[in-house]
Amino acid sequence: MLEPLPIINVTKNTTNDPPSSINPKPQTSNRTRKRELLPLTPHRSGAPIKRHASNPTVPSQSEDPFKSQPHVFPTHNFVLNPIPLLTNSQGAPRQNSKPTYKETYSLYPRMDERMQDPPSPSPPTPIQPNETHRTILPTQEPQPTAPPQTYTLATNDTINDPSATLPPTTSLSKRDLSDLDALVANNGVITHSNGLRRTAIPTNGFPIPQLGESVWRNIPPSMKTRWAAKPGPKAWARLYRAFYTEDMSSQAQEITELIKRFTDAPSVLVSTPIAESRPNPSNGPPHHFLISGLSQQAHDRIVNTGVIATETTIILTLPFIQPPPEYLGTLENFSLGDTDNDKRTVAEAVKSALTTNPGISTFVNDHTSRTNPETFPLACNSIRIETLRIRTSKTTNKIVWNVYCDNPPPLPFDKYIQWVKIIKNLNFPTEDFGAGRMRNTDHRGIERQFHCAGCKSCDHPTGLCPLPDILGWLGPAHATEDFSLLDNHPTNPENIRGRGRGQTRGGRSRGRGPRNRGRF
Known part of the structure; x- marks a missing residue:
């Protein structure tokens, strides 16, 4: 049975005397000597309650489990108390003087409790006879609840209700270009602190590709529904000179890494499209990846920039609600x-x-x-x-x-x-x-609409794409295009099969002799 001992104040040893002259208790380590005995006072329920050594009115961890008392570091010196004498049930000293794990943590307070500044004393409320004891926990302030989020499905395809109210759309020519490039450009190129080098935004912004088809084209309806229901701000991104293949993982990886470096976002979700049918023509849609998981600020930055061009990757972005082309x-x-x-x-x-x-x-x-x-x-x-x-x-x-x-x-x-x-x-x-x-179409019914293989715009052919003419362009330059790429002359449908590129109807125009290619 444990009996409290009187508190012995320990003063600072200013002499060269051994520690035994200050505390006569032998065979105790310095760590154990810093323990203290808490006076035991009766609780309202009749059980003993542990109190603070310097102020008995301060509740211990068991009485104040939610730590409602302020945590203030006191400026006074600590009082070190001796270790209590451990006895058995008959009151005789125990042979093994080392306390058990349970006794140690029931006798001594935690260090952070010992460092709390005691509040003003308040007498405990007595319990009336025949009164049922109830433990009243501290009340917590109600947390504000976020308003329910509502999501509007995309309004640019046939899977939505045609009678639904259209969300406000802003023309891409009216994008907010203010404060997008706070860094100083050097010859049209901006270098970020993380080493990213990209083409600076021109004074009037990048040329806006004029898309003549929906970004949802050739995407299964089930995927449209799931993508439209994703929470948070969303946007579209496609690669420059994009094309669809069964394995789009490399394209998704390029877009992910570039967006993370451009926005300094810790993570971003790039959803890969799946073609509902075989693209026709071969470089047809789908081309766009869905971008989600970004903050509103990062989302607005990539959408308002429009084109993020580096030496290795170029992406073009669109808002989720696709604006009509001009x-x-x-x-x-x-x-x-x-x-x-x-x-x-x-x-x-x-x-x-x-x-x-x-x-x-x-x-x-x-x-x-x-x-x-x-x-x-x-x-x-x-x-x-x-x-x-x-x-x-x-x-x-x-x-x-x-x-x-x-x-x-x-x-x-x-x-x-x-x-x-x-x-x-x-x-x-x-x-x-x-x-x-x-x-x-021409007299044969063949489509004569322009189609740029780079930016996917329908208002110019590939050889006249305005993006490579921008100052500081880090993407591919204009190739030596022939007139078919400058006017998008289609191949005659009857000659699509059975003839290689540049081949005449009669096959090879040379004999079997050596061509001596590469010799001088």
């Missing part, structure tokens, strides 16, 4: 040039064709809110014309006129593509310079 089509057959007056003449011809065909405005009114009657006039007044000089052969070229709508009507993506197809079937006559036609 490009409407390419006009040809005008006897005009590429001056500003010529561009204004073509723009007036386009506006006249849009306003004189009631089906164009009716389609917009049927699929948008009728509360704003200025939607269609605003779209017509924002028509812009840009020219391209393309090759028709190895020695000749011609001028074509790209038509852009800087303020497109707020249509769902699939409806917007239908609206553009209606416009491409119109005639665009002028008084003095002939009638223009959109580049749709």
Whole structure:
């Protein structure tokens, strides 16, 4: 049975006397001598309760399990107390003076409890007779609960409810480019602190690829539903000169590493697309990877940047709700040039064709809110014309006129593509310079729409991609393209099989003799 001993104050030894002159207890280590005996006082339930040695009103760990008392380091000196005498049940001294594990932790407090500053004393509340004892734990402040998250499915494909309210979309030409490149560019190249070298954002931003198809194209409906339901901010990313293969792991790894280095994000989820059917053509979609798991700040940074170009990897980004392209089509057959007056003449011809065909405005009114009657006039007044000089052969070229709508009507993506197809079937006559036609198909029914193999834009051929012309471009430069890449001349369908690239119909044009290739 344990009996408390009186507290013996220990003073600092300022002499050269041995420690035994201060504490007469022999055979005790310095570590054990620092233990102290706690006075035992009765608890309300009748059980003894351990109290602080210097202030009996301070509760111990067993009485204050949630440590509600403030943790303040005292400035006073500690009082070291002797080890109690351990006795057996008859009161005789125990032969084995070493306390057991249970006795040690029941007699001595924890060090952090000994260092607490005792509060003002408060007498315990006595328990009335015949009163049931209840232990009341400290109440905790209620934690704020986050509002329930709601997710809106993508509105640019047919798996969604067509009557759903469209989320606000912002044209890519209105991206916020402020404070994106705080680092100083050296000849168009920025070097990050982690060693990443990339092309700096131009003054007016990177050229915006004009995608003529949905990012959801050739993706299974089940994957669309799962991807659209992912929480948090999401975005799209594709590689420059992307192509679909059965093994897309290497492309996903490149995108993951570049986004992590660009945003300093600890992790990012890059979801790999799966083709619903065999891509047609061979470099057809799907091309886009879903980016999720980023903070809102990191998400906005990669979306507003648009193009992240390094020496090894180039990715192009899009917001999850795909905005409609500003490009409407390419006009040809005008006897005009590429001056500003010529561009204004073509723009007036386009506006006249849009306003004189009631089906164009009716389609917009049927699929948008009728509360704003200025939607269609605003779209017509924002028509812009840009020219391209393309090759028709190895020695000749011609001028074509790209038509852009800087303020497109707020249509769902699939409806917007239908609206553009209606416009491409119109005639665009002028008084003095002939009638223009959109580049749709030729007399054989072959598609003549531009398609850049690099950025996937449909408003220019591969050889005229504007990205390699940017100052500090770290990606591949313009190759020595032939006229087929500058005008996207398709291969004759009847000659797709049975003939190699550059081969004539008769097969080899050389004999069996040695070619002496590489000799001088």
